[in-house]
Amino acid sequence: MQFYSTNDPSHKASLSEAIFRGLPADNGLYMPEHLDPLPQEFFKELPYMSFAEIGYRVSRHLLGDDVPDAELKALVYDAVNFPAPVIKLDNQRRVLELFHGPSLAFKDFGARFMSRLMGYFNKGNDKELVILVATSGDTGGAVAAGFYQTPGIEVVILYPKGKVSLLQEKQLTTLGHNIHALEVDGTFDDCQAIVKKAFLDQQLRKEIRLSSANSINISRLIPQTFYYFEAYKQLGANGDPIVFSIPSGNFGNLTAGLLAQRMGLPVSHFIAATNENNVVPEFLESGIYTPRPSVATLSNAMDVGAPSNFARMLNLYGHINGLNPLSPSTHADMRETITGYAYDDATTEQAVREVKDRFDYIIDPHGAVGYLALTEWQKTHPNTRGVILETAHPSKFKPDVERILGHEIDVPKRLSELEHREKVAIPMGVSYEPVRDWLREKYG
Ligand SMILES: *Cc1c(COP(=O)(O)O)cnc(C)c1O
Numbered sequence: 001m002q003f004y005s006t007n008d009p010s011h012k013a014s015l016s017e018a019i020f021r022g023l024p025a026d027n028g029l030y031m032p033e034h035l036d037p038l039p040q041e042f043f044k045e046l047p048y049m050s051f052a053e054i055g056y057r058v059s060r061h062l063l064g065d066d067v068p069d070a071e072l073k074a075l076v077y078d079a080v081n082f083p084a085p086v087i088k089l090d091n092q093r094r095v096l097e098l099f100h101g102p103s104l105a106f107k108d109f110g111a112r113f114m115s116r117l118m119g120y121f122n123k124g125n126d127k128e129l130v131i132l133v134a135t136s137g138d139t140g141g142a143v144a145a146g147f148y149q150t151p152g153i154e155v156v157i158l159y160p161k162g163k164v165s166l167l168q169e170k171q172l173t174t175l176g177h178n179i180h181a182l183e184v185d186g187t188f189d190d191c192q193a194i195v196k197k198a199f200l201d202q203q204l205r206k207e208i209r210l211s212s213a214n215s216i217n218i219s220r221l222i223p224q225t226f227y228y229f230e231a232y233k234q235l236g237a238n239g240d241p242i243v244f245s246i247p248s249g250n251f252g253n254l255t256a257g258l259l260a261q262r263m264g265l266p267v268s269h270f271i272a273a274t275n276e277n278n279v280v281p282e283f284l285e286s287g288i289y290t291p292r293p294s295v296a297t298l299s300n301a302m303d304v305g306a307p308s309n310f311a312r313m314l315n316l317y318g319h320i321n322g323l324n325p326l327s328p329s330t331h332a333d334m335r336e337t338i339t340g341y342a343y344d345d346a347t348t349e350q351a352v353r354e355v356k357d358r359f360d361y362i363i364d365p366h367g368a369v370g371y372l373a374l375t376e377w378q379k380t381h382p383n384t385r386g387v388i389l390e391t392a393h394p395s396k397f398k399p400d401v402e403r404i405l406g407h408e409i410d411v412p413k414r415l416s417e418l419e420h421r422e423k424v425a426i427p428m429g430v431s432y433e434p435v436r437d438w439l440r441e442k443y444g
Pocket residue numbers: 105106107138247248249250251252253254301302366391392
């Protein structure tokens with residue numbers, strides 16, 4: 001399978017180029033060249049397949065022979081080793097729990113698949129590959145857990161001192177082995193600026209093999225298609241159209257749903273659910289796209305003002321170069337399949353309480369935004385089966401959820417046990433040079 005750039009379809013890359021580069025040189029995003037429906041046998045056999053088998057069949061269909069079957073199967077089975085159960089709220093509404101992985105958020109799927117795929121393509125290299133990432137909290141935890149003990153790969157995570165939660169910090173700083181945390185005396189933006197400088201430092205890049213684990217990497221989107229098929233399998237077909245409601249920030253999850261649909265999954269509609277960072281719902285409504293700085297909300301993993309995957313969504317509806325004016329048909333076609341809704345924090349808090357009171361289910365603030373949007377959409381589309389993507393475990397947002405519900409909530413052991421582990425982080429100032437020197441010393 002070849003991948004092309006959303007800015008220039010004639011710019012092609014192989015799978016390994018696409019995953020190690022992350023971004024094409026023209027600043028577009030990589031997209032798979034072919035998105036064909038899976039064969040009929042796949043859908044016939046789907047009810048009897050395990051989640052890991054679904055992942056293997058879907059990735060083989062998408063990637064072709066870039067990775068030999070046996071290796072691909074081993075890699076996917078290893079990455080997809082936890083379930084994604086569909087929980088019934090009522091006849092119309094279900095929750096797809098995507099938080100059963102090590103860092104308790106759906107990003108585990110992307111990070112685990114990506115690390116194993118990179119590990120595969122990195123084999124035979126004597127020199128280690130160094131993954132450099134900046135995190136404001138959540139991505140770092142998934143990347144740390146996902147790449148933990150991957151042979152030949154070292155991970156260096158930069159995080160802003162005092163600006164991530166205690167448990168988030170423990171997720172970055174207690175694993176050891178190939179995972180290294182640099183505690184930067186600044187903000188997330190400072191961390192990101194340091195990472196950018198490292199990637200632009202040609203001298204450093206001659207000495208060290210650097211790569212990123214950025215959320216725009218195509219290898220993070222591929223495994224996110226698996227659970228749409230898994231949800232469909234668990235729903236069983238009763239003839240009602242299926243709708244997915246997706247709490248969104250950078251719109252990777254929703255884009256993966258669109259890819260699944262192009263691969264033949266019978267989804268009748270997607271709902272783009274956001275907090276007050278509503279540039280995509282606004283675009284769907286008006287046809288005008290106005291990216292802007294994000295505002296802070298309760299569902300903070302969705303605080304994105306310029307969603308990175310929006311270019312991929314447009315591309316799936318025929319738009320080619322990010323610089324060209326949008327054609328009205330792109331907007332019209334997208335609206336046929338996607339409807340957007342946005343909610344403020346007060347409404348989201350009410351929804352967390354409502355879901356607990358009515359269904360005895362504890363939903364996190366991100367999932368609650370998805371619940372609101374699905375409920376609103378079903379007012380005019382009652383005979384549908386809706387699935388809300390629950391993107392994180394509520395205990396990841398424990399203080400907020402406990403304040404909203406007025407009682408304590410359970411924390412899964414894999415998170416709570418981190419509290420007692422010893423933090424190991426390397427203190428860094430706020431400038432680039434000490435980070436560069438540390439990298440050179442260790443890997444140069
Ligand atoms: C990252 C994240 C999101 C947003 O997902 P996108 O793919 O960026 O739209 C939503 N919820 C949680 C809990 C997240 O961590």
